[in-house]
Amino acid sequence: MTDSFVIVPTYNEADNLDDLISQLLALPVSIGVIVVDDNSPDGTGQMADRWAAEKPGRVVVVHRPGKMGLGTAYIAGFKKALSIGAKRIMTMDADFSHNPRYIPDMIALSRQKHVVIGSRYVPGGGQRNCTWKRVVLSKGANFVARSLLGLRARDATAGFRLYRREVLESIPLERIFSSGYSFLVEMLFMCQRRGWQIGEVPIIFEDRRKGQTKISRNEVIKAQYTLLRLFLRRLRGGEPRRPEVPISSS
Numbered sequence: 506m507t508d509s510f511v512i513v514p515t516y517n518e519a520d521n522l523d524d525l526i527s528q529l530l531a532l533p534v535s536i537g538v539i540v541v542d543d544n545s546p547d548g549t550g551q552m553a554d555r556w557a558a559e560k561p562g563r564v565v566v567v568h569r570p571g572k573m574g575l576g577t578a579y580i581a582g583f584k585k586a587l588s589i590g591a592k593r594i595m596t597m598d599a600d601f602s603h604n605p606r607y608i609p610d611m612i613a614l615s616r617q618k619h620v621v622i623g624s625r626y627v628p629g630g631g632q633r634n635c636t637w638k639r640v641v642l643s644k645g646a647n648f649v650a651r652s653l654l655g656l657r658a659r660d661a662t663a664g665f666r667l668y669r670r671e672v673l674e675s676i677p678l679e680r681i682f683s684s685g686y687s688f689l690v691e692m693l694f695m696c697q698r699r700g701w702q703i704g705e706v707p708i709i710f711e712d713r714r715k716g717q718t719k720i721s722r723n724e725v726i727k728a729q730y731t732l733l734r735l736f737l738r739r740l741r742g743g744e745p746r747r748p749e750v751p752i753s754s755s
Contacts (some may be wrong), residue, residue, distance in 0.1 A: 506539040507563060509593040509612060512582030516542055517570055518599040519547040526556050528605045534612055536595075539585055541567045541578045547643050547671060565589070575664075580678045587673060593690025597666045599622075603665040607708045611667045618704035619672050620696050621659055623665030629707030630660070639712070650690050653736040658703050663706060664689050687731035694735050 513520065522540070529538050529562040538596055542550035547755065550700075567581050579596055586594040593615055597603040603623060611621045624630050626647065632640055650661040664686070676695050683691045697703060 507535050508564075508591055509535065510586045510589075510591045511595040511597055511608070512539045512540050512541060512579060512586065512598045513580035513597060514543070514582070515545060515553070515599050516548045517544045517545045517547045517549060519545070519549045519552055519716045521599050521601060522549055522552050522556075523587040525599055525605070526553075528561065529608075532605060532608055534609050536608065536612075537565065537591075539567065541585075543569050549626065556566030564613065575686055576681060576684040576686075576691075579688060579692075580642045583668075583673050587670065591598065592670045593667055594673060595665075597665050602711050604708065604711065607665070607706060610706045611665075614704045614706055615654075615667050615669060617621055617702075618733040619669045619723040620693075620703045621667040621702035622660055622663050622703065622705045624658070624660035624663060624692075624705035625708065625710045626659035626728060626740065627705045627707050628655045630705075630709065632710045632712075633691045635710070635724045638714070647733060654667065654690070654694050654739055656671055656690075656693055656697060658693060658697075659705060661693055662686070662689055665710075668696075672696060672699075675699055675701075681733070683727070683731045686718060687727055691725065691731060691735060694739075 513525065526538055529536060532647050540553035545549065550566065550568055553566045555565070557566045557744070564592070565585060567585050569578070569581065581595060582596070593612065595608065595611070611623060616619045625632055627696055632643075646662050647660060650656055674698070679687065681691055681695075693703070
């Protein structure tokens with residue numbers, strides 16, 4: 506029985522989706538895929554539906570009426586994964602910037618850690634085919650996030666992650682304010698403040714193979730606001746902390 510699911514938010518990813526799902530389902534670990542599609546005009550949602558019909562239980566589709574932000578897409582995926590009994594819930598991009606080959610290592614580390622990050626900034630990690638502007642933006646965002654919020658993970662802005670079920674159940678998802686890429690920082694902030702153990706697996710991040718990047722100037726502005734808001738929350742303190750949770754070997 507599949508108890509690990511990968512959430513893949515999509516908008517106009519028809520060029521990538523078939524290859525991605527094929528590679529995910531072919532991994533030497535048993536995982537399922539939850540596609541959260543924002544009514545892609547290129548037919549990505551219909552493509553995902555065909556996979557769901559062919560692989561019932563392994564591929565699940567959540568349809569949304571339009572683009573509503575990356576964060577809300579993840580939350581929709583989290584809720585679907587929890588409702589079908591997933592014990593491990595992963596997030597990744599649909600554009601192959603996150604290579605599926607790292608997933609077995611992330612699942613293996615999740616036996617000791619509650620949250621696992623596919624990280625560019627630990628030994629063995631890195632970036633490939635990215636413009637210098639994107640590299641500078643990424644490293645700068647990480648430095649600021651770690652400095653202002655006290656985040657200990659080296660790659661605090663990574664979207665390639667694994668959360669164990671108990672982590673997501675401890676977080677009031679409906680109260681997360683961020684809707685764009687800054688959602689990733691807010692989630693990590695909340696995980697760390699609750700005392701969950703966080704580990705990192707080195708990955709090589711590759712710039713998207715096909716299609717166009719979804720990062721906009723507006724997303725950068727929203728991220729700056731999120732960092733300031735969370736910094737003020739950190740100064741106020743009072744974040745709930747859970748007692749140490751025993752690690753299972755499952």
